[in-house]
Amino acid sequence: MWRDNLRGIYYIALKDMRTYYLKPPSISWGIIFPTAWILAFYLRNPVGFEELVPGLIAMTILFSTTAAEAVVINFELRLGSLERLLLAPISLSSVLLGKVFGGAVFGLIMAAVVTIGSIVGLGLSPNVPYLILVIIPSSLAFSSLGALLCVSVREVFEAQTLLNLPRFIMIFLCGVVRPVSAMPTILQYLAYTMPLTYTVDGLQHSFSTTSSTMVFIDTLVLTGFFIIFIFPAIKLLSKKFE
Amino acid sequence: MREAWDVGMGGKVVIQALNLTKLYGEVLAVDHISFEVERGEVFGFLGPNGAGKTTTIRMLTGLSKPTEGEASVLGFDISSEIVEAKRRIGVVPEISNLYDELSAIDNLLFMAQLYGVPRSERRRRAEELLKIFGLYERRDSFFRTFSRGMKRALTIAAALIHNPELLFLDEPTAGLDIVAARSLRNLISNLRQQGITIFLTTHYLEEADLLCDRVAILVKGKILKIDSPKALKELTNSCSLEDAFIKITGLSPTIMAIEKERKV
Numbered sequence: 001m002w003r004d005n006l007r008g009i010y011y012i013a014l015k016d017m018r019t020y021y022l023k024p025p026s027i028s029w030g031i032i033f034p035t036a037w038i039l040a041f042y043l044r045n046p047v048g049f050e051e052l053v054p055g056l057i058a059m060t061i062l063f064s065t066t067a068a069e070a071v072v073i074n075f076e077l078r079l080g081s082l083e084r085l086l087l088a089p090i091s092l093s094s095v096l097l098g099k100v101f102g103g104a105v106f107g108l109i110m111a112a113v114v115t116i117g118s119i120v121g122l123g124l125s126p127n128v129p130y131l132i133l134v135i136i137p138s139s140l141a142f143s144s145l146g147a148l149l150c151v152s153v154r155e156v157f158e159a160q161t162l163l164n165l166p167r168f169i170m171i172f173l174c175g176v177v178r179p180v181s182a183m184p185t186i187l188q189y190l191a192y193t194m195p196l197t198y199t200v201d202g203l204q205h206s207f208s209t210t211s212s213t214m215v216f217i218d219t220l221v222l223t224g225f226f227i228i229f230i231f232p233a234i235k236l237l238s239k240k241f242e
Numbered sequence: 243m244r245e246a247w248d249v250g251m252g253g254k255v256v257i258q259a260l261n262l263t264k265l266y267g268e269v270l271a272v273d274h275i276s277f278e279v280e281r282g283e284v285f286g287f288l289g290p291n292g293a294g295k296t297t298t299i300r301m302l303t304g305l306s307k308p309t310e311g312e313a314s315v316l317g318f319d320i321s322s323e324i325v326e327a328k329r330r331i332g333v334v335p336e337i338s339n340l341y342d343e344l345s346a347i348d349n350l351l352f353m354a355q356l357y358g359v360p361r362s363e364r365r366r367r368a369e370e371l372l373k374i375f376g377l378y379e380r381r382d383s384f385f386r387t388f389s390r391g392m393k394r395a396l397t398i399a400a401a402l403i404h405n406p407e408l409l410f411l412d413e414p415t416a417g418l419d420i421v422a423a424r425s426l427r428n429l430i431s432n433l434r435q436q437g438i439t440i441f442l443t444t445h446y447l448e449e450a451d452l453l454c455d456r457v458a459i460l461v462k463g464k465i466l467k468i469d470s471p472k473a474l475k476e477l478t479n480s481c482s483l484e485d486a487f488i489k490i491t492g493l494s495p496t497i498m499a500i501e502k503e504r505k506v
Contacts, residue, residue: 018344
């Protein structure tokens with residue numbers, strides 16, 4: 001049974017990559033939006049741009065994974081093709097995990113483009129294993145957050161609208177716009193309940209190679225967020241098909 | 243209920259439902275229905291819109307959980323062993339929901355991957371089905387470019403990729419033109435000759451008369467009668483299944499005509 005489920009996860013993720021990565025909502029929210037944001041920051045302040053790199057990579061992962069989830073889940077919910085996957089001899093959890101991995105890979109590809117671009121373009125020398133330790137669980141956490149919100153609505157535009165609320169709250173509180181330590185105490189508490197804060201923190205440590213402990217803690221917390229988001233997402237999807 | 247040896251993978255009975263019930267909020271979609279489908283037969287579920295036909299298929303194929311009652315498909319309990327049943331059944335939903343962005347052959351290959359068809363057999367099986375359904379020449383065309391009839395045919399082909407023993411067809415000819423519908427009915431007859439058991443829902447009574455060995459007449463979630471079309475016609479002294487249906491259900495011919503229009 002577990003072999004069937006693993007096979008299902010793999011082929012669903014693969015099919016989603018082939019089918020949905022070039023859909024307009026994936027391109028606009030997952031590629032154009034982060035690119036425009038990066039360019040805006042660069043043009044505003046080319047000299048201090050290096051400091052913004054971790055935040056921009058984090059934001060790229062957030063937007064690309066969640067945008068991909070809205071497409072891979074809501075297109076199929078609307079067209080009924082998600083039901084086709086649920087008719088296969090695999091568990092409902094595997095179907096959703098396939099969708100989450102498909103979105104996470106899109107996030108990884110986008111993050112790799114921005115990271116490599118920053119390293120080559122700006123001559124940065126981050127700790128690559130640390131980067132991997134942060135980027136992979138971040139992609140999974142944001143992808144599962146996307147799945148959780150997307151399964152509760154039907155249309156892609158509804159999903160994108162719903163996703164914008166946590167996206168923008170996280171961007172303003174994650175430490176990119178203003179360091180978390182400089183925020184009022186209540187906002188600091190709020191910031192530490194959000195996964196993007198740990199992605200930014202982990203990436204900042206990866207670029208400064210100061211503390212491996214902090215990177216490991218961020219990795220663990222982000223993995224925890226992935227688990228926290230995926231279970232209710234599975235529950236919600238299963239409720240839809242009761 | 244039948245003896246255990248008679249039900250299941252090798253047995254005579256492939257679907258057994260007992261008091262199957264589905265409640266959506268306060269709406270009783272399926273109301274304590276019981277029936278059996280035997281191996282090799284074409285069993286039709288007939289009824290107007292909202293009779294509970296699709297809901298029954300959804301419960302039997304694991305897309306929806308029964309509120310009450312029990313059922314087994316090929317000997318597997320639908321509540322606890324549905325994955326085992328899914329390996330051996332094919333489902334053609336009312337909507338042709340394959341992937342617009344994939345070609346005909348890629349759609350079939352994806353289904354083969356999902357159902358665990360051995361790698362060495364996938365392409366051969368997909369090409370064989372494309373030939374049977376007359377779509378081989380269009381194997382590299384995207385699903386979105388297909389006509390409604392071709393989409394329907396490919397959806398049936400996708401449901402057969404893993405050689406199922408039992409095929410669920412939900413309104414297979416709804417919305418098709420006369421030629422496409424006739425060609426699809428021929429395909430269904432051929433599947434039956436190959437020994438595949440077919441569970442069919444339709445509101446086209448002439449289609450049921452032509453294809454089904456036995457039919458269940460369903461109205462407002464309840465089964466009113468189960469028998470062969472011939473027996474139902476004899477029972478009601480009718481010359482067509484449509485007349486028999488109207489006599490059994492008490493529905494007016496006008497309502498039936500409206501139902502047909504709606505589906506098209």
